[in-house]
Amino acid sequence: MNELASFLEYKDQGIWLQIYVDPFNKRIRIDDYYGNLQAIIEYAEKLIKEKKLEKLIFKGRKEHFQAFIQQGYILEAQIDHYFLGSNAYFFTKYFDSQRMENSHWITEDQIIHSINGMALSAETIHPPQEYHLKKVEAEDAENLAQLYQQVFQIYPTPLHDPEYIKKTLVEGTIYYCFYGNGKIVSAASAEVNQTYRNAELTDCATLTEHRKHGFMKILLKKLEQDLYKQGIYCSYSIARSLSFGMNAALHQLGYEYRGRLRNNVFIYDKLENMNVWVKNLAEQPNFRQ
Structure with a gap:
């Protein structure tokens, strides 16, 4: 089951993404990225819809905090000093309403x-x-x-x-x-x-x-x-x-x-x-x- 998970790199004019595609857990995680943030988000959201997965996670940077919020992302957690001393922020978006429901x-x-x-x-x-x-x-x-x-x-x-x-x-x-x-x-x-x-x-x-x-x-x-x-x-x-x-x-x-x-x-x-x-x-x- 887990062997289907994979790390991918995507590079196009103006953007680069390091992507963890995790079909078993029905999610995609963007571990690293650079370039035009709007184009990066658009590509990641297109990919998750193509693969029919439910949760998209970005390890975002401090300078993109407001941009992710404006795009409808939720801040769920952070890791202090993750990027060579700069914080990483877990910004998430859900593509299935049931994925957000939790009784615990x-x-x-x-x-x-x-x-x-x-x-x-x-x-x-x-x-x-x-x-x-x-x-x-x-x-x-x-x-x-x-x-x-x-x-x-x-x-x-x-x-x-x-x-x-x-x-x-x-x-x-x-x-x-x-x-x-x-x-x-x-x-x-x-x-x-x-x-x-x-x-x-x-x-x-x-x-x-x-x-x-x-x-x-x-x-x-x-x-x-x-x-x-x-x-x-x-x-x-x-x-x-x-x-x-x-x-x-x-x-x-x-x-x-x-x-x-x-x-x-x-x-x-x-x-x-x-x-x-x-x-x-x-x-x-x-x-x-």
């Missing part, structure tokens, strides 16, 4: 309200000795794919496939995991954008019976340390809005909430809203020690 919005508001009242985490977590932390290599791909098969029935990228995981490793994605009894029980990754020096912390998964040990906070901190060493300071994560645990973990690690992407991707068994969290790793004094 108020519940998710209440989750954010509860999390914002929590203190940041200063504790050092020591997992039981039978678990060990490891940076994922190609030899771990089969084991890692099995974890994702167990945790996610549906996922936006084909992490059920070991060959896909190996491909992402070659392309620069960083994974850390915890092994227990010879199998991976928890994992997370950092998807690195070398062009704009940012990274998305993603693919967070822990088997249910192992969730009491605080693995995810340890994994995310290890990923942050790797990113800092590479000079990548814009770290962000996009978490399921209904997941109290994942959103709370990000908040306690110092991430700040920056909005919610409505009906964004299919995860588990339904189309889900996703919360955007950001952190400036350059401001973390413990990384400079």
Whole structure:
């Protein structure tokens, strides 16, 4: 299913677009662009209508903020410092009225309200000795794919496939995991954008019976340390809005909430809203020690 998603480049007189076409999630995302903005928007909207998809997302720039609003786009979230220090804004437009309907919005508001009242985490977590932390290599791909098969029935990228995981490793994605009894029980990754020096912390998964040990906070901190060493300071994560645990973990690690992407991707068994969290790793004094 997910193999149908593809990255495209379109270049014509006066415009250039980097496009992620995602038929499974019925959306198109414009990751980068330059040139005449009106022509860029017209091309993207023509493409989404031709492919009969439902949601168009632009990672827009600060200087185009008002232009997108004037064109009927909705600002759903932002990522601080995404474009080499300049903010990225998620401007969206819907091409199917049902795609905008959502019955979980108020519940998710209440989750954010509860999390914002929590203190940041200063504790050092020591997992039981039978678990060990490891940076994922190609030899771990089969084991890692099995974890994702167990945790996610549906996922936006084909992490059920070991060959896909190996491909992402070659392309620069960083994974850390915890092994227990010879199998991976928890994992997370950092998807690195070398062009704009940012990274998305993603693919967070822990088997249910192992969730009491605080693995995810340890994994995310290890990923942050790797990113800092590479000079990548814009770290962000996009978490399921209904997941109290994942959103709370990000908040306690110092991430700040920056909005919610409505009906964004299919995860588990339904189309889900996703919360955007950001952190400036350059401001973390413990990384400079």
